[in-house]
Amino acid sequence: MKAMPVSSLRIVVLACLLVVTLGFGAYRWLSQSPRPNIILVTFDTTRADHIGAYGYEHGLTTAFDQFAGEGVLFEKAYAPCPITLPSHATMLTGLYPPEHDLRVNGSGSLSSDIPFLPEILNENGYETGAFIAAPPVLGAQFGLDRGFDTYDDERARSTARTRPFGGERRDGEEVVDLALKWLQERDSQPFFCWIHLYDAHGPYDPYLDVFGERFEENPYDAGVAWEIRQFERVLAYLKDRELDSETLVVVAGDHGEGLNDHGEHEHGMLVYNSTLHVPVVFRGPQFCQPGTRVESAVSLVDLFPTLLEILKIPAPEHVSGRSLVPALQGQAIESRDCYAEAELPYFLNRWCPLQSVISDDWKYIESTRPELYDLKQDPDELKNLINTSGDEMQRLQSLLVDLQESFRRTLSDQVSLTDQDVANLKSLGYAAGGTSSNEDGAIAGEELIDVKDMISHVAKYEEAKHLVSANRLDEAIAMLQKVADATDEFPMSDLRLADLLAETGRPQEALAIYRSVISRRPDFTAAWFSLGRLLASLGEFEQLEEHFRGFVEAHPADPAGHFELARVLVRLKKPSDAIREFEETLRLAPEMVDAYVSLGQLLVALKQPAEAVAYLERALDNNPKHVAANENLMMVFAQTGQLDRAIQIGKQVVTMRPDSFETRFNLGLILIQDRQFAEGIAQLGEAQRIRPDDPRPTQHIKQARAASLNSDR
Ligand SMILES: [Zn+2]
DSSP states (O other): OOOOOHHHHHHHHHHHHHHHHHHHHHHHHHHSOSOOEEEEEEETTOOGGGSGGGTOSSSOOHHHHHHHHTSEEEEEEEOSSSSHHHHHHHHHHSOOHHHHOOOSTTSOOOOTTSOOHHHHHHHTTOEEEEEOSOHHHHOGGGSTTTTOSEEEOOOOSSOOOOOTTTOOOOOHHHHHHHHHHHHHTOOSSOEEEEEEEOTTSSSOOOOHHHHTTTTSSOHHHHHHHHHHHHHHHHHHHHHHTTOGGGEEEEEEESOOOOTTGGGOSSSSSOOSHHHHEEEEEEEOTTTSOTTEEEEEEEEGGGHHHHHHHHTTOOOOSOOSSOOOHHHHTTOOOOOOOEEEEEOHHHHHHOOOOEEEEEETTEEEEESSSOEEEETTTOTTOOSOOTTTOHHHHHHHHHHHHHHHHHHHHHHHHHOOOOHHHHHHHHHHTOOTTTOOTTTSHHHHTSOOOOGGGGHHHHHHHHHHHHHHHTTOHHHHHHHHHHHHHHOSSOHHHHHHHHHHHHHTTOHHHHHHHHHHHHHHOTTOHHHHHHHHHHHHHTTOHHHHHHHHHHHHHHOTTOHHHHHHHHHHHHHTTOHHHHHHHHHHHHHHOTTOHHHHHHHHHHHHHTTOHHHHHHHHHHHHHHOTTOHHHHHHHHHHHHHTTOHHHHHHHHHHHHHHOTTOHHHHHHHHHHHHHTTOHHHHHHHHHHHHHHOTTOSHHHHHHHHHHHHHHHHHO
């Protein structure tokens, strides 16, 4: 037997000491296999204080309350921001939004340089699956799909509308059905399953068919009850399969909901605790001391290091979160300083962005008119003590400055910035290379509008959203018109007004508003694209070319502008200009699959099949399941006589999109060209079934039958 080296001996002694000091529960934990299954359920838009386990009396949350009693509940858990994408990115990276650089919904993509929980788990032998209820907000394009074997961000099975504000979503029942199906298919490997539930998010539904009239007055609570009912199905599944003892279940809200606190209906614009205080519970018999309630303040940024420690996976060099494992084991932990921000006011409207820090029962909010609250005495944040508590104000202010400084260091370490990133950062007031939003030229020169002064307009804007989802478009237009009459400082509201006017057949009014928004806010790219869409729908392609030429001049680093310009140039039959713009698009955004496809299509039309194939294949390198790329490739191969390859691709496309008339029809013709008459006729028959009124399949079936008879002779 080899003698044990001194260093190993020391580790054994140390481990024994740990066992003694941490007690029996900890011993069990340390000795157990550190590879539990993990289910992360995120409750979108769910306020902690609307859940029974957090003291609410009017909800229907029994299943969750019971679950919380079996696990460890964090009484004061805070989101890093009141919106979905950045908050989820924080949970999965252990970084605050200024560090992972996703600051608002719908913009940017998580840098592949940033260590990401699903990828780390996947590399450590986990099968990984995500089931997303709100594809427009958490779709794969924002980069949270990295490391997932399955990332189900498909659109809802039921046909959802895509109106302005429409926001496609999937019912929690559908999301949980898909997640359970995936879980059933897993073998003995550990799995990581993220289930995102969106049912509490507005517009609210009282679920009359489920809960009767119980929630008619408070339909928000019906959404919470419904999501918890779906969550209950996940728990029942684990129990049925006897997976409870080897599965760690983590539930976290991504942010809360205003519900008229501080004049805010929904979330995103303010950083009061109605939208930052979220439920967080861990349950896993091996890892958590059942029935523990943790009073200390924690942040969603802590989830990532906690899970890594449980799994004994070393954390990356820098995380802003800290491990909550001691708390899960029932030990007391200190409250941490919790940072949160709202960039949306600045991003959309150039109002002052908000940054806040919570420290030892105090909360400071930096804005044009800053705020300070004593959360112990004043948990509803109603009494601003900024002028009376100077010491606390100074302490929290300097804490915030330190945090911002550390965020900047992390960002420059973590993220390799493209031209576009730099442009985005500048537009957000964070110039790369280290000036704070306060020092940046975009902000320093003027006093920005305080969101507090705009919140009544925001309330009307949100009201209009609800009117749209109830299909009361004229009332929504009237509501947004009121906002427009009252202020010139709410471009996002003006943009939505124009979108609705365009949709309801009033294009001239819409054009005027879009143009006015762009002249006031030339950096507001969404307005340019909306105006572009309207011009395209009106067939005004010459104006459209001029419009996007103006855009790329103003925003040369924005690939989307070059892409749109290229498409209109195709339309105007200026192919060499179009090719130049497509190439510029791809130089700026080498992963933009649609640009490869469009350029490939153009080259097909220009009879340059070899070049077309090269671009279409690059599209497939980035996304093998891209239907249009596959379809075009099929057609190029067919046109150049490579029928085998065309047929092979065509058959793949048919499995991806079995109800596409074009695919079936084209594949049928190619098969017949290859003298595979029976299969070709079968595909044409399917095309006929899909579109019975179209005479072409019938004609070709007739011709194919005749040709088939001839060839038999
Ligand atoms: Zn959300």
